[in-house]
Amino acid sequence: GMSDEAEALYRRALAIDPKHANAHKNLGVLLAAARKYDEALDQFREAAALQPTDALAQNNVASALASQGRYEEAIPYFEKAVALKPDYAEAHYNLGNAYKALGKIDDAVAQYREALRFKPHLAQAHCNLGRALQEQNRIDEAIACYRRALQHEPSLPEALLNLGNLLREQGNFNEAAALYQQLVSIAPRLPEAHNGIGLTLLEHGKRDAAEASFRTALSLRPHYADPYFNIGNIFLENGDLDQAMIHYGHALTINPDFAQAHNNLGNVFKQNNRLTEALASYRHALDCQPHYP
Secondary structure: OHHHHHHHHHHHHHHHOOOOHHHHHHHHHHHHHOOOHHHHHHHHHHHHHHOOOOHHHHHHHHHHHHHOOOHHHHHHHHHHHHHHOOOOHHHHHHHHHHHHHOOOHHHHHHHHHHHHHHOOOOHHHHHHHHHHHHHOOOHHHHHHHHHHHHHHOOOOHHHHHHHHHHHHHOOOHHHHHHHHHHHHHHOOOOHHHHHHHHHHHHHOOOHHHHHHHHHHHHHHOOOOHHHHHHHHHHHHHOOOHHHHHHHHHHHHHHOOOOHHHHHHHHHHHHHOOOHHHHHHHHHHHHHHOOOOO
16 A cells, blocks of 8 residues: 555665665654554664754654563653753653653653643643552542643543542542543443443442443453452342352452452351451452551
8 A cells, every 4th residue: 555655665765875864764653553663663763873863763762662661771762852852742741651651650740740841731641640640649639630631632531530530539429420421422332431330320329220330341341350349249238148259259350459359258258157268358358458448
């Protein structure tokens, strides 16, 4: 097709003039679009070597490395890009993502803030900043970030979901439910949205409707521990200990480190007077989460 012809053209141009930086860059873009990441990386490296003061060329190398999960190698190139062009918002944002992927949350927060200083309308940067702040347990700041993301991009699924989850955890069930409903209208096949709706329905005592939402979530993603756990809780509240145990078991098969599921399974064993197994479950909960309430 067209891209094959374009690729052939750039290769011909480079055969004539191997030092044509833009031809290397454009060929790299084509190869990356065709998912030939190693070849794309070679072309971006050539372009960056030919244009050592071009920030975009550095960002291209870094982005190609990051797309392969090679964040440690990508970071020096992103850092060079922002050193060459301090107002390069996208490179700050990309550098933030690389730091976040490596668990360097403070550095990630600083880079997202830089990106937003130069481009305050970057919704995804507000959203990723929110996630980083959430990891630092700075919940109110995270909520403010998600709200800003939605001001700039009202249908950003990740911001709707994360804001809905935080508001629900704070007991603001009505606004959370509205966000989940909005999310379902945009992304009807997103299991987390249906799981969220189920949790808000449970808060209003609507167990049957809640269970239906949890089952919808499971039909969309069978290996999703949370809805199994939530259905287990409904059975536990209804006094159906066998079904509760089965659903907590499913949740723990999918996610063996699910502290609350171990804890609630322990409660089922305790109600059945199976105290040795109850103790083992409570110990598991503490192993997964040493400060478990």
